[in-house]
Amino acid sequence: MSALRNGVNRATLLCAAAVLLGSGAALATTTAPVRDRLPSGWPRLGTDRVWLDEAALGRWRDHGWWPPVVIAALAVALLLFVCWTVLEVRTGRLRVLPLGRGGVTLAGPALAAAMAERVQAVDGVARAHVRLIGRPHRLRARITLVLAADGSPRAVLRDLAEQAVSEARAAAAPRALEAEVRISVQTHRTRRIR
Known part of the structure; x- marks a missing residue:
């Protein structure tokens, strides 16, 4: 495997791990056992936080542009992931x-x-x-x-x-x-x- 592909693979895995770790840590701060053990200066999410209330959901429903955008973004992400996987598998035997x-x-x-x-x-x-x-x-x-x-x-x-x-x-x-x-x-x- 070339050094460039090796670097791209490691950078992709590092970014994915950072996003997942950050999201998990942020969500963990909403639970009482984790919240009580954190230092007082650390940021934390409120335990009563509502991610999407009825008013916000109603405002999103009024805009018809976001479902196609979300579906297109997910399709592009899936296509990039499939291309990356094919490139990884393709380094097989030389025919x-x-x-x-x-x-x-x-x-x-x-x-x-x-x-x-x-x-x-x-x-x-x-x-x-x-x-x-x-x-x-x-x-x-x-x-x-x-x-x-x-x-x-x-x-x-x-x-x-x-x-x-x-x-x-x-x-x-x-x-x-x-x-x-x-x-x-x-x-x-x-x-x-x-």
């Missing part, structure tokens, strides 16, 4: 990678399988799985590998960067390819003797 202007393409799973085969050939790697994500102009390879019992993480990462990742970057050129590596260690099951 096709265009290679040139002649309509030549490379299947994303084929490049991922070739890269996984190359990663698995690195000394000290027991198993490997590669997933290409992102968009054609910004590729990310998510490499998950399991080290053999005698494998050194430093040597494996060095060989991985020099061999498999550099070859994949050459294949994807002129596009940049970022690699994210997750390493786990192969565990041996202890045999039980009966």
